[in-house]
Amino acid sequence: MSTLTNLKWRYATKRMNGQKVPAEKLENILEAIQLAPTSIGMQPFTVLVVEDAGLRAKIAPAIYNQPQITEGSHVLVFAAWKEYTNENVDNYINHIATLRGIPAESLGGMRNMITGAIAGKTPEQLLLWNQKQAYIALGTGLVAAAEEQVDATPMEGFDPDALDAALGLNEKGLRSTVILVLGYRDAEKDYLSGAAKVRRVKDELFVRL
Numbered sequence: 001m002s003t004l005t006n007l008k009w010r011y012a013t014k015r016m017n018g019q020k021v022p023a024e025k026l027e028n029i030l031e032a033i034q035l036a037p038t039s040i041g042m043q044p045f046t047v048l049v050v051e052d053a054g055l056r057a058k059i060a061p062a063i064y065n066q067p068q069i070t071e072g073s074h075v076l077v078f079a080a081w082k083e084y085t086n087e088n089v090d091n092y093i094n095h096i097a098t099l100r101g102i103p104a105e106s107l108g109g110m111r112n113m114i115t116g117a118i119a120g121k122t123p124e125q126l127l128l129w130n131q132k133q134a135y136i137a138l139g140t141g142l143v144a145a146a147e148e149q150v151d152a153t154p155m156e157g158f159d160p161d162a163l164d165a166a167l168g169l170n171e172k173g174l175r176s177t178v179i180l181v182l183g184y185r186d187a188e189k190d191y192l193s194g195a196a197k198v199r200r201v202k203d204e205l206f207v208r209l
């Protein structure tokens with residue numbers, strides 16, 4: 001099916017049926033998330049892939065007990081980095097150098113650009129910047145899930161402080177930002193299954209200049 005057909009098929013699934021997402025489909029969705037572009041390219045977030053049913057039940061209260069958490073197959077928690085370390089930057093520069101077969105020293109200008117961009121931001125601005133990058137990955141994951149005919153629910157409806165505590169994210173310098181639940185729709189229980197898609201009309205949404 002075409003991407004547009006798949007995007008019309010997908011919806012933010014409210015009730016899931018507990019069916020597991022096959023490993024190959026999961027890996028394809030994760031790889032699409034890995035391939036999402038980010039500002040500067042540093043991918044300043046970590047994605048926790050929570051499959052364990054006990055752990056999903058444990059974090060459900062922090063996500064206001066939305067039923068998809070326990071009815072779904074995998075809960076992806078996009079957690080933004082709260083800060084950058086010199087090691088993060090060095091690792092990134094060395095990674096580019098290795099993959100592209102160039103000396104790390106030749107990337108000095110880029111290194112300065114990155115450290116300058118980081119130094120110019122307050123901790124709040126830095127977190128917001130990183131969270132925006134996580135949202136790009138979320139969107140990419142949503143499209144990939146639709147292409148795999150896997151249902152998915154993006155979620156902002158959770159208490160980040162409670163979720164960070166439940167997953168021990170503070171100690172890791174991470175902030176829970178947005179969630180993507182993967183699974184399969186329970187068409188009978190889900191009042192939104194088969195509902196018409198509601199979107200602004202193109203003439204309002206796009207201004208063609």
Ligand SMILES: Cc1cc2nc3c(=O)[nH]c(=O)nc-3n(C[C@H](O)[C@H](O)[C@H](O)COP(=O)(O)O)c2cc1C
Binds near residue numbers: 157
């Ligand atoms: C960033 C984001 C956060 C959302 N948070 C929730 C949520 O916590 N729970 C939920 O059931 N749906 C949530 N939604 C689903 C939206 O309500 C839904 O995507 C929107 O109404 C468009 O409908 P559709 O995705 O079914 O086409 C969220 C969507 C996005 C993109």
